Amino acid sequence: MKLETWNLIFEIMNKVYFIADNIISSLGFTTSENIDAIEKQITGINKISDKTLYQQPFYASQIKNVFLCNEFSKLSDYKEYTKFEKMCILSITDAINKIDIEFTTPDTLFILSTTKGNIDLLNLNCCPTVSRERAYLWKTAEIIKNYFNFYNTPIVVSNACISGVIAIITASRLIEQGLYKNIIVCGADILTEFVISGFQSFMALSPQICKPFDINRNGLNLGEGCGTIILSNKPNKENNIIYCAGAITNDANHISGPSRTAEGLSIAINKAIKQSDTNLNENNCFVSAHGTATPYNDEMEAIAFERNKINNFPTVGLKGYFGHTLGAAGVIESIASIHSLKSNIIHSTLGFEEHGVSIPVNIVTKTTEKENEFCIKVASGFGGCNATAIFQKI
Amino acid sequence: MIKLVAKKLVRNISNNIISKSCRITNNTIIVNDKLLFENNNVPFNVFIKNAYKYFINNYPKFFKMDNLSKLGIIAVELLSDEFKSIDGKEIGVVLVNSASSLDADQTFQKTIVKDNYFPSPSVFVYTLPNIVIGEICIKHKIYGESSFFVSQNFDSTFIYNIVCDLFSRQGINTAIVGWLDFIDNDYLASLCIIKKISQQKSNYNEMINFTIENFNNTIKNDI
Amino acid sequence: MDELINNLKIEIIEALNLEDVKAEDIDTEAPLFNEGLGLDSIDALELIVLIEKKHGIKIQSADEGKQILYSVKTIAEFIIKNKK
The missing domain is CATH 3.40.47.10 (Thiolase/Chalcone synthase)
Known part of the structure; x- marks a missing residue:
């Protein structure tokens, strides 16, 4: 194909706008709470003593279950959903509520980005009433999809620590190609004994709050959190x-x-x-x-x-x-x-x-x-x- | 109007072909619909080890891999003559499955039980579905774009769109694509090679056009 | 010591899935990493788990591990020194 034709295609590809978002972390349940904390240079990482997660105290960023269940009770019965699903549903709800678009139509897609989803369900003591099938990532995505009544079967990206960026790139390309008008990308992972023990066995966890790019850096801290970002082929006025x-x-x-x-x-x-x-x-x-x-x-x-x-x-x-x-x-x-x-x-x-x-x-x-x-x-x-x-x- | 035309262009320039396919399930290995290897009445670990000895046999790292990676490494090996002369930066990998890495996850979970808590790093590293992509890329020196998706069934339309975009805009001209699943000793690898047609020297007896329908028929993930 | 060394070799072969390697193939004093068996960083971490699991001795950091894991002999010496 001639270069001019290529340029033509690039020229008139759909633009992709980021029209709404939400962050849920130990720093807060909205984007603005989280951004405020970052601007004030406040960390969400704390020393945690919880033997169901790890024998010794460790540093991590953890969302208090009480807060999460409290917030979730405003939407639905918190016992019906796992911690992972509660985070996703709360986060998507907040992002969706910021804009006036119908998301249950065929032109909207939901993409879930996660490494481990409901991996805590492999421990049989965890959420005994919840079906173990929800350890399947597509199943937890389906539970979230059904809560919102989304039209399309969700897509799950599970690509280690780059999952979230892949999800955003994939969503953008699908909109550029004109295949969807709106895509909701939700990325989430929770703090579990499974993941903590694994990173510990890799000797990758820092015994203090982590120090990126520092001479004394000695490992990472794990964190749980959820981010939702809505991509659209149309701008809305506050988003540029x-x-x-x-x-x-x-x-x-x-x-x-x-x-x-x-x-x-x-x-x-x-x-x-x-x-x-x-x-x-x-x-x-x-x-x-x-x-x-x-x-x-x-x-x-x-x-x-x-x-x-x-x-x-x-x-x-x-x-x-x-x-x-x-x-x-x-x-x-x-x-x-x-x-x-x-x-x-x-x-x-x-x-x-x-x-x-x-x-x-x-x-x-x-x-x-x-x-x-x-x-x-x-x-x-x-x-x-x-x-x-x-x-x-x- | 002009937008509509352009969209069509983007979709139609993907005049690509499915050049080879490999299917591993129920102790059999089938390449381009031909039975290449069979090892009945043995468990998966014996079957896949025998397949390794038969087809590869010079890559001891294989024995350190989890089941999903072993399955993927053998399947891709049998497709590798289709891309061995291609620049690794121009090869893409897109894999899909239902069980993610749950097989390795369950193995790892057993290393963190209460009275026998010795989390194993060499098991933990496989508790991500994209590790098999890493293993494939290491073995075949593939630097191009790769991604792992999880869905209950193979969504051929979605993957078709992803692959077309790789070819039309992301500098990829050969892609290893398909379904790769392992859980509770049930397994299916159904992979194929998609090539940009301009690359072809048309020495294929039967050219299968890369259409959603042909793609779906090739993968057929009825596990 | 000899018995410990032989047991260690068998444990290493099993823990690291060294296919077609026998205990007598492993040179007690040869470096385990880079050359010889061609072990990598994940194998090193797995050996640290092995020493804790089978011999009850915890290695605290990867740096400490480097010297201990140099050869089968250095591992055996470390175990004897630290065994209560």
């Missing part, structure tokens, strides 16, 4: 942020260790920047890093940033606020980035004190007022997967 580009790659190197050369993430960032077809620089763009605060992840990211010459862009890591919320992380951090673009405030990398990766990276250390037009959101995960999405203010 669109999806600009996105790419997904694999390291082809190791199933758990980040690539020493950052090959996969470098390609992903490069592809997304090329696709955006814009001149991104340190004055118009910031980077929302994955920044788990494990020694290897942050080092790998720094190398990928340098290979793409974006290591001088203001760079933000949010794991010090939410911990690592796994399948929710990409969605929650994208929502924070979108609000950053809207309000011209760059968030700070809580926990970072002294530069600790081999490449100089321009880490943002305190909440800063700055006008930006673009944000590059990156994520990497087990299985050697990497994703990059670029958001734009119009």
Whole structure:
């Protein structure tokens, strides 16, 4: 096909607008509660002593069950749903209520992003009255779909820690192609004995609040949380942020260790920047890093940033606020980035004190007022997967 | 009006073909509708080990993998002649299943029971469905786009749309696509290779066009 | 010591799914990682679990683990030293 034809297609592809969102975390049950806390540099990570989760006290970001059930009781019987489902339903409800659109029509799709869903159901002592079938991710998605009466069978993305960014990229492409008008992306994961013990066995958990990109970083904190973002082919008046580009790659190197050369993430960032077809620089763009605060992840990211010459862009890591919320992380951090673009405030990398990766990276250390037009959101995960999405203010 | 035309263009430029398929279930391996390997009346671990010895036999990492990854590695091996000369950056992987990584999840859960709590890192790492994609990418040096979706049944229309977009806008010209599921010793791998037609040297006897209907018939996930 | 070393080799083969490797194939003093058996970071973590599970000794950090896990011999010495 001729280049002109290609350009024509790109020109008239549907634009994708981010029209509403919600974040539920230990910092609050709305986006604004969460963003306020971030701007004030308040962490949601606490020392938790709960032997049903882990023998010793540990640091994590946890949503109090009492609050969750209280909030949920306003909607429905809390005993009918698992913690995971309650978070998703509350989050989607809040996002949907912000806009006046009918979501039960065939032109709306619901995408769930999660790594483990209701994995706590494998423990037979957990929610004994709930059917074990709900450990199937499509089943929990169906329960949520039925609550809202959505028309289409939901899609579940389960792609380790990049699930949320893949869900947003996939949703955007489907709208660009004109296949749906509105897509609700909900990313969620909960804190469970299963996941804590697994990360502990990897010696990946920090014995303190995590320190992304810091010289003394020694591991991640887990967190539970849920983010919902609604994408649409039509703008609404308060929202001026669109999806600009996105790419997904694999390291082809190791199933758990980040690539020493950052090959996969470098390609992903490069592809997304090329696709955006814009001149991104340190004055118009910031980077929302994955920044788990494990020694290897942050080092790998720094190398990928340098290979793409974006290591001088203001760079933000949010794991010090939410911990690592796994399948929710990409969605929650994208929502924070979108609000950053809207309000011209760059968030700070809580926990970072002294530069600790081999490449100089321009880490943002305190909440800063700055006008930006673009944000590059990156994520990497087990299985050697990497994703990059670029958001734009119009 | 012009928007409508463009949409059609995007959909129709995906003039692609299904170049090869592989199906592993009930102790049999079928490639392009031909029975290639059979190992009756043995459990999965014996069957898949024998298949490994027969088709690969020089990749000891195989024995460290969980069931889902072993299944995927064998299936993709039998399709690999279709993409071995292609740049790894231009190969995509899109897999779907119903049980996610629940088989490995159940194995890991057994390592964290109350009186025998020794969480196993080498089991835990497989408690994500996309790890099999990682294993495939490592073995075949694939750097292109990959994603794992979970649904009760194979939604051929949805995956068709995803693959068409990979070909038309994401720089992918060959894709490993299909259903890969393992739970409670029930398993089905039904994968195929989709290729951009411009890549073809048309040395295929039977060219199967990549349409939703043909795609659905190829995958047929009646487990 | 010899019995411990032999048992360790059998435990390692089982825990790390080393197909077609026999206890006598493992050189007691040779490095376990990179060369030799070609073990990786996940194997190292699994060995740390093995030492705790079968021998009741906890290795606290991956850094500490590096020296202990150098060879079958260093593991055996570590176990003897720490066994109560």
